[in-house]
Amino acid sequence: MRIGIKPYLVIILICLYTTENIIGFSAVLLSDLKVKQTAIIRNVKRQVDGDAAQTDLVASRLETLGFVPGTSVQVVTKGIFGGDPILIQVGFTRFALRKIEAAKIEVDMEGAPA
Numbered sequence: 001m002r003i004g005i006k007p008y009l010v011i012i013l014i015c016l017y018t019t020e021n022i023i024g025f026s027a028v029l030l031s032d033l034k035v036k037q038t039a040i041i042r043n044v045k046r047q048v049d050g051d052a053a054q055t056d057l058v059a060s061r062l063e064t065l066g067f068v069p070g071t072s073v074q075v076v077t078k079g080i081f082g083g084d085p086i087l088i089q090v091g092f093t094r095f096a097l098r099k100i101e102a103a104k105i106e107v108d109m110e111g112a113p114a
Helices: 007-023 057-065
Strands: 028-030 038-044 051-055 073-080 085-090 094-095 105-109
Touching: 007 051, 038 057, 051 057
Parallel strands: none
Antiparallel strands: 028 105, 038 073, 038 105, 073 085, 085 094
């Protein structure tokens, strides 16, 4: 039995793979990490949805608490129902964040190419 692969599909897959690695689409949200996963903070989303001039107070507070780019974070555990709240460890300090708050933090998986 022979499986036919169309050449244009191969080209599309190669393009998707290279743009992911070049541009750095490996960033995920802190709320999407699984228990015991470690990551490096890439960015904290500070803009309120739809308004570039207004900064989000929760994001500013997260940065004040130590959620700054380049810092290593680990998901210690998640809540039973829907994973809310999420227990996050930054250094030796642990924080309980709601999913909405954790979704404001973009992270890079440790060991993934930046």
